[in-house]
Structures are given as C-alpha cells and as structure tokens.
Amino acid sequence: MKRRKFDLAAAPGKAAVGVDDRFQVSTPLRKLLNKVFPDHWSFLLGEIALFSFVVLLLTGVFLTFFYEPAMTEVVYDGSYAPLKGTPMSAAYASSLDLSFDVRGGLVMRQMHHWAALLFMAAIVVHMLRVFFTGAFRKPRETNWIIGSLLFWVGFLAGFTGYSLPDDGLSGTGLRIASAIMLSIPVIGTWVTSSIFGGEFPGEIIISRFFIAHVLLIPGLLLALISVHLGLVFKQKHTQWPGPGRTNNNVVGERMFPRYALKQGGFFMVVFGVIALMGGLFQINPIWLFGPYEAWVVSAASQPDWYVMFLDGSTRLMPAWQINIPIGDGYVIPPLFWPTVVLPGILVGLSTMYPFLEARHLKDRKNHNLLQRPRDAPARTAVGAMAVSFYVVLTLSGGNDVIADKFMISLNAMTWAGRIGLLVIPPLAYYVTYRLCLGLQQHDREVLAHGVETGIIRRMPDGRFVEVHQPLSASNGHADGHGELEYVGWVVPKKMNRLGALGPAIRGFFYPIEKPVEAPVSPGHPPVEPRPERAEIGSGDSRR
Amino acid sequence: MSTHTEHPAPQGREPLDLNAPGLTRFDVVREGARRDDIEIVHYEPQVLPGTKAERRLTRVVAGFFLLTGLAATAFLAIYIWWPWEYAPGRGGDKFYTPLLGATLGVALLAVGFGILTWGKKLLPKEVSIQDRHEGVVDEDSRNITGQTMLYMADELGVKRRPLLGISLLAGLAPVAAVAAAPLVGGLISQPHKNNQMFTTGFAAAEGGQRIRLVREDGRPVRPADISSGGQLTVFPGIEHGVSNKHADSPTLLIHLRDTDADNSRRANERVGHGDYMWGNYAAFSKICTHAGCPASLFEQQTNRLLCPCHQSQFLITDNARPVFGPASRRLPQLPIEVDSEGFFVAKSDYTETVGPDFWERP
C-alpha cells in the first residue's frame, strides 16, 4: 500500500479549511481581525484593570492551594519565630505558612494584594477618563452602569479578601463591618447575626467570606467584565474628534496585528509592574499584626485605600444619634449615615449620572465622539467636585497617620476634614468651571488671531504688539486673517506645534532629530484612498 | 450581531475579483477590510527591509526577548537555590521575595517591551476607517421583529385567557420563594438568642457568683498590680473568657490618680453609679460604642481614652462620656469590688449595652 506523502507546509491550511467546513468561522474571524480600534493613551487605562484582574485570578488560584478558611484555634508552629506558640485561627496560621513556609508564597501573596490595589486604582482612573470625556453618553449608559457596579463589586472582593488572613488588622476591619451592619435600622441585628452566624465574630464568617471571595464575587466580576467588554466591542470604541473623525466612523488601527501586539505587550508590562511591586514593596505584613483578638488594636488601623473614603466619612461624622422614643426606645446610631446611607447615595448618583445629564441637556443623540473636558465645563466641574469630595474623605481616612507624621493635632485634622468636606467641593466646582471657560476662550482666541510668535513689533505710534501667526490663510477679513471653526480637538498654541497634530520633534524621552525617509516598499505598495474619502493629512482637510 | 452585518459592496464599488491574476496578498487584505466597511487609508512601513534601522530594531527586540530568558532563568535559579527559609534578624532569606519579584518583573517587562517594540516600531503604521453604521437603523427589521413578538404574544393568548397568566404567576411565585427559602432560612439566625446582644462574659455575676477580672494569661488581678496612672486589659474569669468567643467582654481596668478618682466618683454619683468604682479603680468596656474597635489609647494625664479606628475620645473621669469624634454613647462601666482573697471581681454584668449601637438597644 502506498503511503500518501504528508505535506507539512500545507497542513495548517488544510486544518483551517477543515475547521471552516465545520464551523463556518472565516467570515466572523475576518470581521474580528479587521475590527478597527482608535488609538489614544487614555483608552488603555481600562486595560490595566482588566489585566490586573487576570493576574488576580492567576495568583489567587495559587493562594487557595495553601489557605485554610477555618476559624478553629491552633497553636502556631511554623518558622516565623516571633509568633511561635501563639494561639490563633487556622486561617491566620495558614496565611503565615503561605508566607513563610511555602516557597515563593510570599511573593505570590504580595502580588495578589498589589494586583487588587491596582485593579481598584485602574477602575477609578478609567472611570475618571470616561467621565471627563463624556464617553458615558448615549449609547453607552449601560456600560457606565456596569463599570460603576464593577467598582462596588471589586470593593466587596477587596474587603472579603482583606478579611481572610484573620490577622489583627483585618479582624478590626471585620469588627467595624459588623458594626456597620448592626447600625441599619430595624433589621441590623438580624442581618449581622445571619451573616456572622450569631454574635460577632462567630465561627463561620471566614469560611463564608472565603466562598464569596473565591467563587461568588469573582464569578460576578467575570460576568460583568465580559458584558462590559462585549458592549465595547459591539458599540465600538469612542474616539477623539479630529481630522477625518466623525460620529459615524472609527479611525484607528485594525485589531491585527499591530493593535493586538500592543495589547499583549501591555498585558506583560502590567504583569511585570505587579511582579516588581509584589517583590520589592512589602504589603500587608500580617505577621506583625498578630492574630485577631477582640482586645488588640494598632494605632493607625486603616482599610485598603479604596475603602478609606468610608473610613474617612465615618471619622468626620459628628456624633448625631437619633433616638426614637417608642416603647422601650429605638436608636439610629451615627455610624449608619456615613457607612450605609452615603454609599447608597453614591451608588445611585454615579449609576444614574448619564441619565441625569441627558435629561438636563435634553440630549437624545448618540455620541461616539469624545468631548475635551474644557468643552463641557459643567460636567468637568461636577466631576472635580466629586473627586475633591472623595479625596477629602480618603485623606480623612488616614488623618491619624497624617496628624502623626506631619505633627498636626488629630482633632484639628478631623475638623479640617469636616469643614473641608463642605467647603472644598463647591470651591472645586467654581474653580474648575472658570478654568474650563478660560481654556475655551484661549482656544477661540488662537483660532481667531493665531499663535503667539514671541516677536514683538513696535508700531509707528510707539505701541508694542506681539505678532501672531494666523492658523489659516486670509479670507478677506478686515484684519487680514480668517477665523477657523473649533472642532473639539487640540488647538496648536506654540509655533513648534504648527503644521502637525503632535509635537514636531519626535521621540518619547529625548528628541529624534532625523526625519524618517519616505518609505516605499515593494511588499507594501502605496495605498490610494477610496475616492469618496479625504486622506488623513493636515488639519485643513477635516470635514 | 446586528441588522447590518452584510454590506458586501459599499456604495458604487464592485467587489474585487479575488481570482484576478496579479493580485497581491495585500490587495486581498484590503478587499477583506472593505467588505467589513473598513478603508485602509494609510499604510506605511516604518522601516525598510534590509536597512540599518531595521537591523537595529530587530536587535533591540531580540535583546528584550533574550533578557526575558535570562531573567526567567535567574528566577528559576533563585527559586531553587536561594536560601529562603525564615531566620530571625538580617540575612539572605530576606532577599528571597525581592529577588523573585525583581527577576519575574524584569522577565515580564522585557517580554512586554519586546512585543511592544515589535508592534510599535517594526510593523507598518496604518490608519483605517471603519463605518459605525450606527445611525442606520433598519426600520423594516425593527418592524418585523416587533410584529413577530406581538404575534407570539397573541398566539399565546394571555390577553384573551387571563386565567392562564394569573395562574402561571400564582404558580411560579412560590417556586421562586422555594429557591430563596433554603438560602435565607439556612442563614437566618435569631440575634437575641440567650439575650446575647445585651450580655457579656460577666453575665454570670448576676447569679450572686462573682466573676473575677483576669489578665490575658488567666491570672486574677490584685489592686496592687496596677500602679497609679496605669491601666490593664482584663477579661471575665470564665472558661474562654480570654478569647474571641467573648469578643464584647474585654475591659479596661484603670487606676486613677487621687484627684481624678474623686472627679470620677462624683461623676459616677451623678448618674447613679455611685458604687461602681472601687477605691481609685474604675473599669470600662474596652469595646468602643461606635464601631466596636478596642478603644484603648489611655492618656493618663488627660484621662482621655482614644479609639484608634475613628478617633472617638472618651473622658474617663466623666463616666467615659464621648467628648470628640463620632461616638455618641459613653463607654459602659463595670461595677467592681475586691473579694475576700484580695482579687478584683465584677459585682454584676455591665448595666448598659456593650459594643456598637443598634436599632433595638433600649
């Protein structure tokens, strides 16, 4: 029997044909490969969160192999000498073993924690980008809501994870969480008792938090992230206005190969930064906190940074207790307002913002072009107000550390926070609003009169005037230059930025003086544009 | 995906004959893009094949990849051979984690920057324009889908036969409850079992039996154990008294100076706690009435007790009244005395609710 010769070179092609015969993937795959993504650095911020989530999954799986979610009391007998013989929960002991008796366990634990902080930080930064550029407007309200939910679900993921080691610091956090639940009127005691399985701390909370932290919350996060990305894909990314860019197209690069390569490279960079931080910066040294004991606490007990704003609001809250004199008397403790009501309001406001703004502006159009923050002064000012509110709360969450290290009275810090929380946001609103208007005005001025050249001319009558370089040719205007229309994109304001969108000098860290020789390669013939479209070129060709 | 998936030939352009002779692969690629309403308007190689620039960039990328290999190998070598087991003090083991992180980080960053340089510098620059087709809503399609759904609703005839709908709802609602019941029912736990919200480990003192105050190691406490201006964390001298099982029981036993003790006694009398102190000693719950942290930063000159979690400050000499911060309720005071053997005992349980506030605290 004659054996058919196996043609190695043709094999992949054959396999591909075989796959397509069965699944008819060639058309969808072509669409995927061809999808165009706009390119701007600020569009990569969300990716940081996505990639740190991947790192969280990878390192988290490693940690589950060694962590024991139990509150049974054991006596520590691991290699960390200063805790030897100390009674503690199995959860804390296994967290210590994972740090000291599992080879490379500490670096994994630290990477996991840094990745969690980075995940939340990137979510916030990405959210700010989306907010200030107006990317949440119709048709993307759903994705904005999912994004805000991702912050809160990430918050829960972080808090449950922070509690798992059952060390002195996390136990204190758990204690406060139980007090927050207790403070809810009417049902508080029932909620707390049901979650903790009795009176705090009970014996089951760690294993409940464990299953929430490793299964329920990551599952929810995964689902939300998938929908988030799916919607970005379906609705296509927003883009900045600019030459050739309209509300009805996407100008950028096709997904393959260059865009995908950049994404892959960026994933590695994010992973690398997390690895560097996980190795070089110590985070959450649980061995110094000791096991959780209800009577032990450390000065400067703080939650992770994304919870700190709630800690701050709690610290700033005046001692206003509401007594309800019915029957034996009921009470709404002051803890209820800053920790239950405030987050509730924040969730509501943040998720509803796109609809509020659209309603206010009576805006029902689809928006695929971004706005520069200065072009929407009211929104930018509201955003600045929200950010300053959040920052005052977060700083107040660490006000004891600030007081101690900068030699300020603790009580003064609290009062500064209370006053600041009321005064700074409106101030931020006003200042930002004026700044936006000022920037807008300057843009219009340059468009009307041109760029400042730095050349001073003395007029015959003795006046000195600065010569401006007009941005467009004269169109018979009285003062000799025409007025350009503002298109929502950067207006060149320096002579060396004229004639190009970016700086005329290339190079990221140092200038590259040599211009690129105009390349024409046989492999890539010069492309002639489709007739109905203008070629991307100078600013004059915009439509 | 959407209603406008197939737009093979945009306005006025014939699809390219893919079998035409002389067609380059790029022509095919561009034709594919055009079929997806993408126009590649700018495609420009950044480096020419065979130029010095290309060779240099290739070397840079290769260098990155080789650095990755080097760093990853270093990681493995350190992982295997570096002394890693904890030893007290300073030493090589303390560099294990930093070295692992550094080598892993360098390896990942190098591969990342290698790929990025490859993509950014070696691949041709392009500008493509894709139509969104967003404004273009297919009215017909909308109409058809809407009619189809209405038709289905008509066929089901819920409107004509309301009993079906009502009975279905009536039937399904309990099923939903069945799904929720085990979860809620399993989790729910009566908060006032054994009156636990209102009692502490000192509760047994009610039965006439005196509960001793003990230290963290279980030793009972004599008055002489605490110097004037000192404080000691004490626990109920019962089984598991010094454990998280009695998380609301830790108590701060404070030995006040004479004048402060006098003030404190007078304050006690004002609220009818005249006999709560013993000599110059007073005992207050260590659990903050605000959020339950141990409020234990005792300032012996100002007699303030500060809670490190939210900075509530309590004035010990005024019945531990909150004088600053978010706490709204004074720390409960434990009535104490000294038994016949000279050890501190609790006369009774706390007479106010210990720990953070809740709705039904009377």
Add this chain to the structure above:
Amino acid sequence: MTSDNDRRRGLLARLRGRPAVRSRGRRRLGAAVRLIAALMLAGGAYTVFAPGAQAQDNPPLTGAAAEGKALFDVSCVTCHGRNAQGVEGRGPSLIGVGAASVEFQVSSGRMPLARQEAQAHRKPPVFTDEQVRQLGQYVQELGGGPIVPEGDDLHEDGNVAAGGELFRINCSQCHAFGGGGGALSSGKYAPSLHPATDRQIYAAMLSGPQNMPVFGDNQLRPEQKADIIAYIQETLKNDQDPGGFNLGRYGPSTEGLAIFLVGIVALVFASLWIAGKS
C-alpha cells in the same frame, strides 16, 4: 497606691540608712484609708524634712547625687523649682518620680524642655550618660521612686514570642504594630520606638512619661518587660522585612499611596509610550 507605699517606705528606709524591703502582705483591707495615711505620712515626712534641708543647705547626699544637684540647679531649677518641688504653671514636682523618670526624660533629650508644648519631643540629649545618672541619683535621693536595673542590654533573656503578645495587648494601640508611633488626642502623640534604647523603654514603662500609662513591676514583671523589649529590639527593629521595602510600616495608607505613585504612574507612562505617535 503600692508605689506610694513603696515610695514612702523607700524614703524612710533611706533616712534610716537601711535598704528598702518589699512586702507583699497586708494589702487587703482599707486600701483607700491606707492610701490617705500613706500620703499624709509622705507629706508629713516631707514637711518635716524639707525645711531642714533648706536650712542646712547641705542634705545628706551621696557624691553622685551632689553632682546631680549641681547640674539640676543650673539646668532644671527654673521649671522644677528648688529641690525639685515644682513650680506652679511651669514644671511638676519631681519628688517621688524616681531615677527611671529622670533617665527617660533626660537621656532621650526631652528634658530640658525647649518650649512649653502639648508634648515634649525627643531631641539630642544635653547631658552625658554620666550626668544623667547623677541627676537621676539626685532625684532618687530626694523622693525615691522606680529605678531602672543596671546594664545596657535589658533584653538578653527576653522571649520575642511572649513579648509580641504583650506588645500587641499593651503597646501597639498607641505605638502601632510596627513601633512607629501614632497620634493621640489634640496634638499629643505616642513617639516612635525606633530610636529608643533598652533602658529608655524600660524607664518609660516604669515611670509612664507624659500621657503614657504606668506599667509597674506588678503589672508587667521585669521578665515580661524584658520580653517586650526583646520584641521591640529584635523583631521590630532588627528583623529585616522579608517582603521588600516596608513603605514605612504605616499600614494601608502608604500602600494606597504607592499604588498610585508607582503603579498607576508607571503604567500611565507605559500607555503614553504605547499610544504615542512613533
């Protein structure tokens, strides 16, 4: 109260030229009465004794104490008054504070005070160790009080694990888990333990300087004090962090700062480079 008792006992004993004998019995009844009696006795002894000392201007001081008195009369008398009786509104009486208190305050540079503030700060000490010892001896001979044991290394036999437990229950609430100190009310603070020597930590526990509570030898036995000092010196100060740079051990505040200043900044630069026009 006990310390009052001991103090009086120590004073009388020294007057009689006999060593102080500690008695642990007879503490059951009427402690309050005994306290008052003790105070009256101490006060009485003082009123009887002090004018005599002034009149003679030549109290029976040992050599070191006499040296100490000379230093005291130059540097401390302004605030603490003649014979350390205190000056209303300026400085407290030092009768009965003991050499431990003097040693802590003077050797850590807190005394002499630079200016009146919420709290005295650690400064480079003005006096040499020998002078500190002489000052301590003088105050000790004036009114008795707690004394730090001899030697510079007070934690030789300390057990770090036991010390850690004691540290967490007694010290960490103010000095923080890493010993870096923390804020107290209205501008006061618990100082960092990192510059403190064995003797200073021991003296602070014994004497309760400023707002720190007193941890007498009955509350924390000398061997427990040694455990705590061992934990501070060996584990908190000498034990290198196994996880890299410790960010000052301020807890999650600096970690949050680091993720923005290092993580986010680095990655934003990376994305600027990635998306930049090459």
